Amino acid sequence: MTEAKLPGKENFSEWYHELLKSGEIIDVRYPVKGMCVWYPFGFALRRNVYDLMRELLDPDHQETQFPLLIPETEFMKEAEHIKGFEDEVYWVTHGGTSPLDIKLALRPTSETAIYPIFKLWVRSHADLPLKIYQIVNTFRYETKHTRPLIRLREITSFKEAHTVHASWEEAAEQVEAALTIYAEFYRRLAIPFLFARRPSWDKFPGSDYSIALDTVMPDGRTLQIGTAHLLGTNFATTYGITFENEAGEQEFANQTCYGVSERCIAALISVHGDDRGLVLPWSVAPVQVVIVPILFKDKERTLEVSREIKAKLAEAGTRVAIDESDERPGAKFYKWEMKGVPIRIEIGPRDIEKGVAVLARRDGKKLTVPLDGLLSSIQAEAADLTEAMLTKAQAFLASKVKDCETVEEAREQTAAGVARVGWCGSEECGHWIEDEVGAAVLGEPWRSAEKHERSCIVCGAKTERCALLARQY
Ligand code: 5CA
Numbered sequence: 001m002t003e004a005k006l007p008g009k010e011n012f013s014e015w016y017h018e019l020l021k022s023g024e025i026i027d028v029r030y031p032v033k034g035m036c037v038w039y040p041f042g043f044a045l046r047r048n049v050y051d052l053m054r055e056l057l058d059p060d061h062q063e064t065q066f067p068l069l070i071p072e073t074e075f076m077k078e079a080e081h082i083k084g085f086e087d088e089v090y091w092v093t094h095g096g097t098s099p100l101d102i103k104l105a106l107r108p109t110s111e112t113a114i115y116p117i118f119k120l121w122v123r124s125h126a127d128l129p130l131k132i133y134q135i136v137n138t139f140r141y142e143t144k145h146t147r148p149l150i151r152l153r154e155i156t157s158f159k160e161a162h163t164v165h166a167s168w169e170e171a172a173e174q175v176e177a178a179l180t181i182y183a184e185f186y187r188r189l190a191i192p193f194l195f196a197r198r199p200s201w202d203k204f205p206g207s208d209y210s211i212a213l214d215t216v217m218p219d220g221r222t223l224q225i226g227t228a229h230l231l232g233t234n235f236a237t238t239y240g241i242t243f244e245n246e247a248g249e250q251e252f253a254n255q256t257c258y259g260v261s262e263r264c265i266a267a268l269i270s271v272h273g274d275d276r277g278l279v280l281p282w283s284v285a286p287v288q289v290v291i292v293p294i295l296f297k298d299k300e301r302t303l304e305v306s307r308e309i310k311a312k313l314a315e316a317g318t319r320v321a322i323d324e325s326d327e328r329p330g331a332k333f334y335k336w337e338m339k340g341v342p343i344r345i346e347i348g349p350r351d352i353e354k355g356v357a358v359l360a361r362r363d364g365k366k367l368t369v370p371l372d373g374l375l376s377s378i379q380a381e382a383a384d385l386t387e388a389m390l391t392k393a394q395a396f397l398a399s400k401v402k403d404c405e406t407v408e409e410a411r412e413q414t415a416a417g418v419a420r421v422g423w424c425g426s427e428e429c430g431h432w433i434e435d436e437v438g439a440a441v442l443g444e445p446w447r448s449a450e451k452h453e454r455s456c457i458v459c460g461a462k463t464e465r466c467a468l469l470a471r472q473y
């Protein structure tokens, strides 16, 4: 038995890379930088995560799909947008050996593919609101250090939603609706996060404002795991998206867009995983329950009962596996722990005599439960386990965020966490903070109730405003 041991989670970077491999999530050996391969197990996890996303979006959005290639003529229309993405675009310049008349961009995101068509789809106020999304691959020629699932050049699982509204206020409400959907998405994944309104210099190119969700990784650096942007009429003006209002006049439409990528899976792995491997929430685990028959005497009977349990659980909609291999129970436990299976059932001849089974949760809790009513025991433990995972992750995040009064304190805090400091909101003070502290301004907390008097850490002005600072992935 070769038990490749994981490095401890305190060596986060090594631990993360080793776990992507041992957990069979991502194979990084594809010979193009920033482009990775999903192992089938990783892809099953991805499918469950994106099924959850679809479940949350579908009641109020329609799924669609636009082309990957965008003509240069459309791509180059929105000045701010071009500035933001120009350096990151891959271009298709040839068809076979013939140069193309008009170069084609591989979408880095799809505003410039979708909005020329929105111009055709939106005619009158009766067409609004329009809310669509697609889950596609996008390409960004990232120049910063690439990392699997975190900073890719091919983002394979880009969920982007695009909406069109009659007024700015309605669009702003849609941004809030999007944030509420993302909050629920991450609650079900037991991943806590902070909402921040990005500073003006870090908002989405072509937006009025951007709200981001940041989670805290094990090493205290933050990862942006979703963003919602209020586009106002900026793109509508460029692409001529107008509608006839109730008074019969033409008006520019207001828009939003919001996105999540496979970073949500990077967060899932990083936030919950431990020294023994993946720890997956029940909602998305490819295998939710594994049955390990303890085979020493009465093998046939033990297997028979185990298979009956499996059939029952499967019938109830549980994703269940049974490990009938010849390995020692210990080796089997190790293998399925690495895969993050939330609940393991151990059952041997003595248990069968007594009409019980041992139920072992991925967080280490073990209990003996009657075979009668096994399904409801499993469901109760699964729900409790998800809560326990969320509580633990929330406590970790809370321990990583601290109010700081001085630049020195903020510098120390952001070495392995998030600092909250008074900030008057001026760009000048913001840039000074970034330079002096050596961390990014994530922005002002959004939807946060607590407000109290502070003073700007730079200019000393009295203010209720504050900034979250962190080193970012
Ligand atoms: N059109 C908008 C909304 S979909 C947009 O492109 N927003 S974005 O640039 O902020 O990207 C959406 C999300 O994708 C980000 O919040 C981040 O979580 C993720 N993301 C961005 N770049 C990468 C990358 N290179 N690799 C993996 N994920 C990324």
Ligand code: ZN
Binding pocket: 423, 424, 425, 426, 429, 456, 457, 458, 459, 460, 461
């Ligand atoms: Zn200031």
